[in-house]
Amino acid sequence: MSVLPAASHAPAITVKNLVKTFGAFYALRHVSLQIAPGECVAIFGPNGAGKTTFLRILAAISRPSSGEILIDGQPLREAALAHHRRLGVIGHQSFLYDDLTAAENLWFYAKLYDVTPLAPRVDEVLAEVGLRQRAHDRVRTFSRGMQQRLAIARAMLHRPSLLFLDEPYTGLDQHAASMLTGWLQKLRSERRTILLITHDLEQGFALADRLVIFLRGQVAWEKSTRELDHAALRQAYFDLVAGAAPNQRSRP
Amino acid sequence: MSHWRKLVALIWKDLLAEFRTKEMLSSMLLFALIVVVVFNFTFAPGSRAITEAGPGILWVAFIFAGVLGLYRSLVHEVERGCLQGLVLAPVEYGLIFLGKAAGNAIFIFLIELPTFLFFAVFFNIDFWQGLDKLAVIFFLGTIGFAAVGTLLSAISVNTRTREIMLPILLFPIEVPVILAAVNATASALAGKGWGEISGWLKILAGFDLIFLLVCFVTFEYVLEE
Numbered sequence: 001m002s003v004l005p006a007a008s009h010a011p012a013i014t015v016k017n018l019v020k021t022f023g024a025f026y027a028l029r030h031v032s033l034q035i036a037p038g039e040c041v042a043i044f045g046p047n048g049a050g051k052t053t054f055l056r057i058l059a060a061i062s063r064p065s066s067g068e069i070l071i072d073g074q075p076l077r078e079a080a081l082a083h084h085r086r087l088g089v090i091g092h093q094s095f096l097y098d099d100l101t102a103a104e105n106l107w108f109y110a111k112l113y114d115v116t117p118l119a120p121r122v123d124e125v126l127a128e129v130g131l132r133q134r135a136h137d138r139v140r141t142f143s144r145g146m147q148q149r150l151a152i153a154r155a156m157l158h159r160p161s162l163l164f165l166d167e168p169y170t171g172l173d174q175h176a177a178s179m180l181t182g183w184l185q186k187l188r189s190e191r192r193t194i195l196l197i198t199h200d201l202e203q204g205f206a207l208a209d210r211l212v213i214f215l216r217g218q219v220a221w222e223k224s225t226r227e228l229d230h231a232a233l234r235q236a237y238f239d240l241v242a243g244a245a246p247n248q249r250s251r252p
Numbered sequence: 253m254s255h256w257r258k259l260v261a262l263i264w265k266d267l268l269a270e271f272r273t274k275e276m277l278s279s280m281l282l283f284a285l286i287v288v289v290v291f292n293f294t295f296a297p298g299s300r301a302i303t304e305a306g307p308g309i310l311w312v313a314f315i316f317a318g319v320l321g322l323y324r325s326l327v328h329e330v331e332r333g334c335l336q337g338l339v340l341a342p343v344e345y346g347l348i349f350l351g352k353a354a355g356n357a358i359f360i361f362l363i364e365l366p367t368f369l370f371f372a373v374f375f376n377i378d379f380w381q382g383l384d385k386l387a388v389i390f391f392l393g394t395i396g397f398a399a400v401g402t403l404l405s406a407i408s409v410n411t412r413t414r415e416i417m418l419p420i421l422l423f424p425i426e427v428p429v430i431l432a433a434v435n436a437t438a439s440a441l442a443g444k445g446w447g448e449i450s451g452w453l454k455i456l457a458g459f460d461l462i463f464l465l466v467c468f469v470t471f472e473y474v475l476e477e
Contacts, residue, residue, distance in 0.1 A: 014305075026383025061339050062476060081342050081344070082342075084341060087340065089340050094330065094332050095340075096337075097265065097269055098332065099269040099270075100265065100268060100272075102271055104265075111258060111339070112258055112338075112341040113342060114342075154337075154428040
């Protein structure tokens with residue numbers, strides 16, 4: 001089963017003038033961004049810059065206050081189920097049930113995603129993340145790194161064509177981190193669209209085609225990785241963050 | 253067919269996780285039994301007051317224990333972001349609601365049976381004659397309770413005072429269901445026929461239908477920010 005979309009000239013993601021407010025607080029202010037099919041975009045920014053809010057809205061689990069989002073040219077709200085069918089998300093939390101085994105967790109999600117054939121696919125992803133030997137152990141007995149590996153398995157179970165990764169390296173041991181990097185590089189070579197949120201400038205620079213810095217709910221800086229080197233990215237990031245005032249209230 | 257498979261998967265996941273630890277069921281059952289025992293001590297054995305208050309006591313035990321279960325079932329979903337995992341899956345929000353509500357209803361049914369037997373023994377109640385009626389009353393009462401309870405626990409689980417918020421939101425809305433269930437149970441235990449309890453059963457069925465429909469439709473707005 002593959003959930004790669006049919007060939008299309010429309011951008012994979014188009015965001016126009018996106019605003020998200022929580023009361024008087026502007027979490028996102030008129031954000032506009034386009035991501036081409038097969039492109040990997042890394043988003044950086046200090047805590048509270050609006051990165052995770054942006055990702056949650058693009059994942060259709062949070063409603064924007066205003067603005068337009070198109071996924072493959074279709075309005076997100078109208079195509080939310082189809083969007084979820086081909087979206088894989090790795091977030092701060094594992095989305096795993098502690099009292100189910102690794103295999104049971106994957107079976108459960110595989111049924112929700114209509115993965116067929118189910119058993120061989122579950123076995124395959126467990127092997128890919130090196131957890132086949134622990135398939136029948138409860139998740140609560142897993143270390144943080146193992147849980148994150150299983151979360152990666154869960155996210156790749158339905159072979160998503162669109163990946164949203166929010167700080168995916170948090171809490172990973174060396175083995176899991178290199179496994180994740182390998183998996184992301186494989187996905188990039190398959191031209192899957194990736195949106196990566198990270199604080200790790202080096203990691204983001206190494207993986208992405210395009211780099212974006214969020215600041216106070218806005219796209220403050222945007223460049224292709226071909227236009228600069230890692231040192232220039234660091235310089236730009238620290239210049240922007242150091243110059244940013246903390247006040248985010250009330251003003252659109 | 254796919255919807256049915258997903259619904260079964262949602263219920264299976266809750267049952268499997270719970271039967272493995274029995275944390276929620278054991279605390280719900282223990283709590284319900286304690287309620288029955290405590291109320292039993294407040295009445296003189298064989299008094300008329302026991303017969304009159306019995307159905308109310310029984311439903312107090314079911315409802316309080318049920319609140320415990322409703323609260324914990326959603327807390328488990330939120331703990332590791334599992335609720336977000338469900339929302340991100342290609343599953344309609346209504347189906348997630350039905351899965352959670354069905355799981356909650358099954359857990360409440362499971363504590364109702366031993367609690368009722370315990371209640372019958374403690375309060376010396378002859379229930380055999382009205383057993384079929386009681387089964388229907390418990391079924392309808394539990395469906396209405398679990399439907400609204402699931403929706404409101406999803407609302408309250410994201411609040412700071414979630415332990416207290418759920419009963420505060422739930423009990424006023426559940427008044428029609430509790431009233432109808434208590435009165436129907438009293439009639440069934442008094443040996444009255446179907447004709448005499450049918451009015452209460454219609455109220456229960458009506459509220460179940462309304463609650464199920466409203467919760468099914470509105471669950472989306474509860475889960476999304």
